[in-house]
Amino acid sequence: MAFVAVIDYGMGNLHSIAKALQHTSSNDDTIVITGDPKTILSADKVVFPGVGAMRDCMQALTQTGLVEVIKDVALTKPLLGICLGMQALMTTSAEAPDTECLNIFSGQVLKFSDHLHDSAGNSLKIPHMGWNHVEQKVHPLWQNIPQNSRFYFVHSYYVQPEALSCxxxxxxxPTSFPCAIARNNIFAVQFHPEKSQTVGLQLLKNFLSWDGTVAF
Amino acid sequence: MSLAKRIIPCLDVDQGRVVKGVKFVNIRDAGDPVEIARRYDQEGADELTFLDITATHANRDTLIHVVEQVASEVFIPLTVGGGIRSVTDIRNMLNAGADKVAINSAAVVNPYFVDEAATRFGSQCIVVAIDAKKVSADNEAERWEIFTHGGRKATGIEAVAWAEKMVRLGAGELLLTSMDRDGTRSGFDLHLTKAISEAVSVPVIASGGVGSLEHLAEGILQGKADAVLAASIFHFAEYTIHQAKEYLQAQGIEVRL
Structure with a gap:
C-alpha cells in the first residue's frame, strides 16, 4: 500500500503516466497528480515527469515552490524522474545555459549534434524519437526486464553526469549516451516507461514496489 | 543496437467505428476502435494514430471517449488528428490520453497555430499532417502541392517548402500523405517521401497507398521514412503487425520485435 504523488507543475501531459501507474499498481496503492508541496512531501513515493523546455520547467518549479520540495524528496524517498524530469535533476542544461537546474546530480544536459549519421550513412533525425535498445547496468529496478529491451524515447537533449558510477x-x-541514472533512492530515465508497453509497465511496477535501497 | 523504424496502424474513425475507403469512397466498416487498438498493441504496433474523418462535433466527442478508453489500457504512443483547430482541441485530446495531435488544415489556415501549439505543449506532441498531390506534368521536374479537405481543395503551396516551414514553426514530426496514392494500395509516392524526409530534420511518417509489405519496406529504404503508417492491410487482417515487422527485418530494417 503506497501513496504515490505525480508532480504537477504545469509541464505537459500527466495523464499517461498516472494511467500507467494506476494500471500497474495493486488496488490499495493511491496515485495522485498534485502540485501541492505538502501532499508531495507526505507521499511514500514521488514521480517527477515533464515534457517541454528546460527554462519553462525551472520557472514553473520556482513559481510553484517545488524546487526545495523536490530536493527534499531526493534525500528522503523513492523518486522517479522521467524525460525532462530527469534532465532537471542535473546542474545545467545546454537548452537554457543561464538557468540553474536542481543540481541533484552533478553534470550537464547536452544536445544531440545536428548532422548525425548511422553506420549506413543515413542522416539521423532530431528529436531521437521511437523505440531504442536500453543496455542495463545492475540496479533493482531492472528486475524482470530483459537486457537490451526497447523503450520509447522522444528527446533532443540527454544527460551527462560527472560521476559515471550513477x-x-x-x-x-548513434553513439552511447546515458539514458538512466540512479543514486540511492533516486532513479531517473530519459525514455517514457508509461509509453513503453510491457517493459515500461514492468519498470513502473518495480518502482511501486521499490523501497529506495540499492542492495546488490 | 539502434533506433527501430516504426510501424503505425491508422484508425480512421467515423461515428465510433473504424472505417476505411478507397480515395474516400466505398467506405467499409472495419470494427470497434477500442478492440482494434487492443489487437494492434498485442501484435506489436509501435504507435497508434486515430483520425477523425468527419471532424463534426458529435464525432469529436465520440473520438475523445475512444481515446480515453484506449489510453487506459494501451501503453504506447497515441496520436489523434482530424479537425484539430484550437489550443482547446489539443488540450482536450491530451487530457483524454493522447500523446500527440496531428494538425492539418488549421496549419494551412494559420501557420502560426503550429508555433502557438508547440510553444504551449512542446514540439514532441505536435505532428503536422501534410496532404500533398503531384502537380507537375510527366516531362517536368517533380513538384507537389498541399491540399486540404481530404485532398479536394488546392492551396497552391509547394510541399517541400511547406514541410520546412512547419518544422521551423515547431512541428516535432511530419505525417506525410500522398493524396494521389491514399487508398489506392499501389504504394507510397516514394519521390515525395524522400524529398520531404531529406529536407527536414524531424522524423517523417510516410502514409498513403500501402497495399503490401513490400510497400512498407520501400517507404523506409527508398523513401527514407522514419515510420510507416497503414490502415487497410492491417484492418482486414491481411497481415498482422508482427508479420509486417518480420518482413521488414528480413529486408535488413531495424524493427521492434
Missing part, C-alpha cells in the same frame, strides 16, 4: 543504462544514437 549511469544505470545507456542507449545508442
Amino acid at each position: 549511469i544505470v543504462a545507456t542507449a545508442n544514437y
Whole structure:
C-alpha cells in the first residue's frame, strides 16, 4: 500500500503516466497528480515527469515552490524522474545555459549534434524519437526486464553526469549516451516507461514496489 | 543496437467505428476502435494514430471517449488528428490520453497555430499532417502541392517548402500523405517521401497507398521514412503487425520485435 504523488507543475501531459501507474499498481496503492508541496512531501513515493523546455520547467518549479520540495524528496524517498524530469535533476542544461537546474546530480544536459549519421550513412533525425535498445547496468529496478529491451524515447537533449558510477543504462544514437541514472533512492530515465508497453509497465511496477535501497 | 523504424496502424474513425475507403469512397466498416487498438498493441504496433474523418462535433466527442478508453489500457504512443483547430482541441485530446495531435488544415489556415501549439505543449506532441498531390506534368521536374479537405481543395503551396516551414514553426514530426496514392494500395509516392524526409530534420511518417509489405519496406529504404503508417492491410487482417515487422527485418530494417 503506497501513496504515490505525480508532480504537477504545469509541464505537459500527466495523464499517461498516472494511467500507467494506476494500471500497474495493486488496488490499495493511491496515485495522485498534485502540485501541492505538502501532499508531495507526505507521499511514500514521488514521480517527477515533464515534457517541454528546460527554462519553462525551472520557472514553473520556482513559481510553484517545488524546487526545495523536490530536493527534499531526493534525500528522503523513492523518486522517479522521467524525460525532462530527469534532465532537471542535473546542474545545467545546454537548452537554457543561464538557468540553474536542481543540481541533484552533478553534470550537464547536452544536445544531440545536428548532422548525425548511422553506420549506413543515413542522416539521423532530431528529436531521437521511437523505440531504442536500453543496455542495463545492475540496479533493482531492472528486475524482470530483459537486457537490451526497447523503450520509447522522444528527446533532443540527454544527460551527462560527472560521476559515471550513477549511469544505470545507456542507449545508442548513434553513439552511447546515458539514458538512466540512479543514486540511492533516486532513479531517473530519459525514455517514457508509461509509453513503453510491457517493459515500461514492468519498470513502473518495480518502482511501486521499490523501497529506495540499492542492495546488490 | 539502434533506433527501430516504426510501424503505425491508422484508425480512421467515423461515428465510433473504424472505417476505411478507397480515395474516400466505398467506405467499409472495419470494427470497434477500442478492440482494434487492443489487437494492434498485442501484435506489436509501435504507435497508434486515430483520425477523425468527419471532424463534426458529435464525432469529436465520440473520438475523445475512444481515446480515453484506449489510453487506459494501451501503453504506447497515441496520436489523434482530424479537425484539430484550437489550443482547446489539443488540450482536450491530451487530457483524454493522447500523446500527440496531428494538425492539418488549421496549419494551412494559420501557420502560426503550429508555433502557438508547440510553444504551449512542446514540439514532441505536435505532428503536422501534410496532404500533398503531384502537380507537375510527366516531362517536368517533380513538384507537389498541399491540399486540404481530404485532398479536394488546392492551396497552391509547394510541399517541400511547406514541410520546412512547419518544422521551423515547431512541428516535432511530419505525417506525410500522398493524396494521389491514399487508398489506392499501389504504394507510397516514394519521390515525395524522400524529398520531404531529406529536407527536414524531424522524423517523417510516410502514409498513403500501402497495399503490401513490400510497400512498407520501400517507404523506409527508398523513401527514407522514419515510420510507416497503414490502415487497410492491417484492418482486414491481411497481415498482422508482427508479420509486417518480420518482413521488414528480413529486408535488413531495424524493427521492434
